[in-house]
Amino acid sequence: NAGVTQTPKFQVLKTGQSMTLQCAQDMNHEYMSWYRQDPGMGLRLIHYSVGAGITDQGEVPNGYNVSRSTTEDFPLRLLSAAPSQTSVYFCASSYSSSGSGTGELFFGEGSRLTVL
Amino acid sequence: AQSVSQHNHHVILSEAASLELGCNYSYGGTVNLFWYVQYPGQHLQLLLKYFSGDPLVKGIKGFEAEFIKSKFSFNLRKPSVQWSDTAEYFCAVNARGGTALIFGKGTTLSVSS
Numbered sequence: 158n159a160g161v162t163q164t165p166k167f168q169v170l171k172t173g174q175s176m177t178l179q180c181a182q183d184m185n186h187e188y189m190s191w192y193r194q195d196p197g198m199g200l201r202l203i204h205y206s207v208g209a210g211i212t213d214q215g216e217v218p219n220g221y222n223v224s225r226s227t228t229e230d231f232p233l234r235l236l237s238a239a240p241s242q243t244s245v246y247f248c249a250s251s252y253s254s255s256g257s258g259t260g261e262l263f264f265g266e267g268s269r270l271t272v273l
Numbered sequence: 274a275q276s277v278s279q280h281n282h283h284v285i286l287s288e289a290a291s292l293e294l295g296c297n298y299s300y301g302g303t304v305n306l307f308w309y310v311q312y313p314g315q316h317l318q319l320l321l322k323y324f325s326g327d328p329l330v331k332g333i334k335g336f337e338a339e340f341i342k343s344k345f346s347f348n349l350r351k352p353s354v355q356w357s358d359t360a361e362y363f364c365a366v367n368a369r370g371g372t373a374l375i376f377g378k379g380t381t382l383s384v385s386s
Contacts, residue, residue, distance in 0.1 A: 199378035262374055264316040
């Protein structure tokens with residue numbers, strides 16, 4: 158059972174380039190989310206999805222796009238990378254039942270992105 | 274909007290010392306509460322969680338946390354820390370019926386042997 162798989166683990170971009178961070182889970186979780194982790198800032202929610210075809214913005218959505226065409230996949234797109242987007246990105250998923258919130262989150266191993 | 278405040282940015286302890294990490298949240302309704310741990314170079318793992326019932330919850334590796342509703346707090350405790358507890362600890366809150374899990378800024382725990 159792979160859990161939550163993120164690719165790539167490391168990426169270096171130049172300012173203005175675009176890229177997609179991939180996230181896949183094999184636990185049939187309805188809820189998926191993307192966080193960025195920065196020193197002293199904890200984890201901040203970028204976007205999340207409560208099911209295929211449904212996405213919503215988190216705390217820091219600017220500069221990022223997401224889509225959810227299947228239950229398993231939740232890619233995060235950087236449209237035009239900026240140095241401020243240098244961070245470690247975590248994808249997470251959980252079983253979500255109506256009325257009980259997100260429940261326990263299962264995290265991927267992270268993607269370290271550097272924007273020059 | 275929900276928010277989570279962790280009082281200590283960096284805690285330094287000797288082995289066998291007792292630990293208490295503070296966590297307060299701001300949300301007036303019913304919440305689910307979590308503590309996650311991130312060991313150096315690893316991803317986050319669930320330490321313990323509170324959904325309802327007994328406000329004193331026990332997690333893995335001897336950790337426990339107490340939910341005090343009147344204080345909007347969910348402090349993490351361990352009677353005797355070990356060197357292997359060196360990690361970053363995150364408190365998180367989710368509004369019951371909501372969909373977003375909001376994290377605090379984290380507390381780095383360094384345990385010296």
